Amino acid sequence: MSNHFSFQPIAQSSGTKARAGVFHTPHGIVETPRFMPVGTLANVKTITPAQLRDTGAQMVLSNTYHLHLQPGEDIVAGAGGLHKFMGWNGPMLTDSGGFQVFSLSDMRKITEEGVTFRSPHDGQIINLTPEKSIEIQNNLGADVIMAFDECPPATANRQEVEAATERTYRWLERCITAHKREDQALFGIVQGGVHLDLRSQAVAALTQLDLPGYAIGGVSVGEEPELIHAIVHATAPLLPYNKPRYLMGVGTYKEIAMAIASGIDLFDCVIPTRWARHGTAMVQGERWNLKNAKFRDDFQPLDASCPCYTCQNFSRAYISHLVRSQEILAYTLLSIHNITELIRFTQKIRQSIINDSFAEDFASWLT
Template sequence: MSVGFTVIKEDTATRARAGVLHTLRGDVPTPVFMPVGTQATVKALTPHEVRDLGGKLILSNTYHLYLRPGADLIAAAGGLHRFMGWEGPILTDSGGFQVFSLAPLTRVEDDGVWFRSHLDGSQHFFSPEKAVAVQEALGADIIMAFDQCPPYPCSYEEARQAQERTTRWAYRCREAHRKKDQALFGIVQGGVYRDLREKSVRDLLALDFPGYAIGGLSVGEPKDLMYQVLDYTVPLLPGEKPRYLMGVGSPDCLLEGVARGIDMFDCVLPTRMARHGAVFTRRGILVVRNAAFARDFRPLEEGCDCYACRHFTRAYIRHLIKANEILGLRLTTLHNLRFIFRLMGEIRRAILEGRFAEFKEAFLSSWGRELPGEDE
């Protein structure tokens, strides 16, 4: 198989587990966070910087790469790994979320989705077969079934139609998938309705995917509601296969997701937040572009081993950001990804050592508030 999964240790107090995701391009310790390389690049960083920070597996976006530069061009370049200079494994999403969230004038049919490009207004059609074909041309190690992601809030009927269409499309993706060196994961939908989530899981289990994602969360619903959906959905997924929560990347949500048995996460939050001059710390979010840090000569976070914290101060990084210097955003991005990768490593060690519940409680007791700083 192109992808396998081994559970090494399960936490006795929660559903957290430490494992290894096996791919043809190397093993990935789990739980794992995937930084998002939307346009075949993790914004502001080179591939070797992502690797040196601790990145093992990255996500790229089918919708964006299909529109620009095109899957055919990337295939001609030798595939996505060679095109972007990343030697580790890559997961590509199906483009479903972006089709429904970015593209104007979307028209959904049972055969697929008509949409207009957010770049130039040109019209395109994505079917399950087209989504698989584009991802096969890109050459990612893990590809995702084409799904319909309903918005939040939505009615029960809207969620039901999206869930049933997602199931039908999953069957078609399975039939269209040809490349044996790629693993195709299914996506559970159903909004925030328990019976729809349970039906989605039952339907997808019949297809025996090598991994399962939970989609349609972190789309505006309260966090407590997301956790409730995970509480009743995750236990239905096969324990011997990886479980992937799509679009989640804040430290508190990562911990809560792991506690509920999630193995894989992705999100643009760490890099997007960095480009807005905000960074993660153990105590909360520090908005370093704020005036309060103009004469603050401490690192972004005491004790952090990232390049930014070892060499520069808050005052200097704020100066770079206010002066629109590229280095400022590179430094905040380096810090945020290192923070998340280090956190995931600490979570894994805590699971292996049988102390995850205590680690989670200690972290969350000090996390969750923006650090002092006055906006300009």
């Protein structure tokens, strides 16, 4: 790990693999375990960077694929990089675009060189290679950048998953060669589908490259939750203890708690803001549809114990009214609360790990 980055585990939970740590980046620290909000297009949907900071967010994500299409990495670089462009001065991560490209299954072609696809914006043919993904991310300037990987769908057979896992490794080697900035940490991604032996082999190969951090990818692409837990439980402890471990695309209470128990440090998911745009609040791990009639005259806050701006100032009845009226403020207030909710959940888990009471305090989420 370069002088710009370090990771120190500071506490270990008895009876589980959960650990609390501190990840140092050029734009500040991340206290792990931690949920990271997603700002796909250099914006966490419907909220400002100041509101985002108030949720307790420390590190946020943006997306290589989407920013390449609009506005283009040259525009972002011209603004002084992603941090200045979007007004966020904390740690930031960009994913490689691999997941988005592979979700365009009817519009793309995979070869050893990379992926060719047709832009959904204007129909232009775009070639995204490991080298191009790294070049874009170097221009965007996030603290952590992700290797370009092949993410097989949950329906892929073993032979297809094996080929994708091997190609992911070869692409990673090319990403390492292409990477030009010491102030950006390049993380590798463990693929392998639901095949635990392939996951184990991938970890063994990737960790030989001694990267600053590692991610588990290719989960939450259609598998049953039990399979996700099995993959993470088997794979996370194999990753280096002194490097951050990132589980991509996971964002429910149970998934987060069980992944932390397996030794994961970082999470991201679009759930808090996506649910907000559907009028849904996350409260103590439950999903509340604010369109329900019972909320029309309920003048309590969403959660009286929540310190967020929404809960401190507005009632369920008011938010229900905004949702029913399709007022944009509804989505802002719900996004603020939902993000705060998940970050508070990971903060509470962190404190319980430091107190060595995690297994007891969060037992209801670990079964």
